[in-house]
Amino acid sequence: DQQVKQNSPSLSVQEGRISILNCDYTNSMFDYFLWYKKYPAEGPTFLISISSIKDKNEDGRFTVFLNKSAKHLSLHIVPSQPGDSAVYFCAATRYQGGKLIFGQGTELSVKP
Amino acid sequence: KAGVTQTPRYLIKTRGQQVTLSCSPISGHRSVSWYQQTPGQGLQFLFEYFSETQRNKGNFPGRFSGRQFSNSRSEMNVSTLELGDSALYLCASSLGGSFSQETQYFGPGTRLLVL
Numbered sequence: 379d380q381q382v383k384q385n386s387p388s389l390s391v392q393e394g395r396i397s398i399l400n401c402d403y404t405n406s407m408f409d410y411f412l413w414y415k416k417y418p419a420e421g422p423t424f425l426i427s428i429s430s431i432k433d434k435n436e437d438g439r440f441t442v443f444l445n446k447s448a449k450h451l452s453l454h455i456v457p458s459q460p461g462d463s464a465v466y467f468c469a470a471t472r473y474q475g476g477k478l479i480f481g482q483g484t485e486l487s488v489k490p
Numbered sequence: 491k492a493g494v495t496q497t498p499r500y501l502i503k504t505r506g507q508q509v510t511l512s513c514s515p516i517s518g519h520r521s522v523s524w525y526q527q528t529p530g531q532g533l534q535f536l537f538e539y540f541s542e543t544q545r546n547k548g549n550f551p552g553r554f555s556g557r558q559f560s561n562s563r564s565e566m567n568v569s570t571l572e573l574g575d576s577a578l579y580l581c582a583s584s585l586g587g588s589f590s591q592e593t594q595y596f597g598p599g600t601r602l603l604v605l
Contacts, residue, residue: 384532410590421494421580421596422533429590467533475588477546478523482532 381405382470384481391488397455399484401468404449408470408479413442413453416465416483425466426453429473458488492517494583494597502603508569511600515562515583521545522564523594524556527578536579539564540586568602576604 383402391397403411409430414422428435428442428451435442441454455462465483495514503509515522523546524536535548539558558564562583568575578601582594 387530412589414596419598421582421598423596424593427590469533469589471589473588473590475590477535477538477548478589478594479535480525480533482530 380482381408382468382479382481384466384468384484386484387482388485388487391458391486393460393488393490394457397453397458397462397486397488399453399455399466399468399486401451401453401481402449403451403470405470405479406449407472410471410473411442411444411451412469412471412478413440414467414469414480416467422467455486458486460488460490462486463488494581494595496579496581496597496600498600499598500601500603502605503571504605505571505573507571508567509571509602511566511568511579511581511602513564513566513581513583513597515564515581516595518585519583519595520562520586521584522558522562523582523584524564524566525580525582526550527580527599528576533580536566571604573604576602578602 412427413425416422444451469480471478521540523538525533538546542558556566578599580599582596584592584594
């Protein structure tokens with residue numbers, strides 16, 4: 379039972395354009411969401427997070443949007459850069475503690 | 491400060507064998523979590539150890555086990571290996587609070603191939 383789903387295995391975007399990565403979750407108990415970025419031969423690194431009390435969180439070129447009623451979150455990268463090419467994982471957990479459940483990942487390729 | 495280290499980085503085993511993977515967390519971190527990464531399944535949570543006790547567990551069979559030592563180093567063991575156990579095994583460490591309050595830091599992973 380995949381509680382966190384990233385339905386797009388890959389995404390290709392032109393440099394300078396917007397990248398939108400999507401994530402859906404099924405467990406309504408999740409109230410905290412994170413995005414991680416992974417380069418080949420490295421472990422994932424934390425990118426940005428959002429609590430369910432917010433619907434948007436921004437950090438530089440990265441913005442995460444949360445739609446609780448749709449159980450959907452998205453990561454926007456504007457403008458996209460070739461160095462953003464990586465696998466992006468969304469993850470969900472409960473604010474008070476518990477497991478961190480990851481999606482399958484979306485491989486982003488930003489073309490110069 | 492040194493990051494999370496995992497040994498070995500690569501491993502080849504045959505079906506039926508067992509394997510032990512090691513993870514050394516960042517100094518001062520008391521929580522260590524283990525994940526299995528496979529294509530199509532993403533990162534799947536195996537278990538989390540905190541102060542030598544298993545605090546959270548994923549949905550993996552009993553062939554997957556772990557432990558944590560008093561210096562917070564952790565080992566993961568897989569017995570009776572199956573072909574489907576071929577994956578990248580990642581460990582991550584944090585201070586020990588909830589994942590919403592602290593950042594987890596991942597190691598580079600151990601690539602296991604089961605033949």
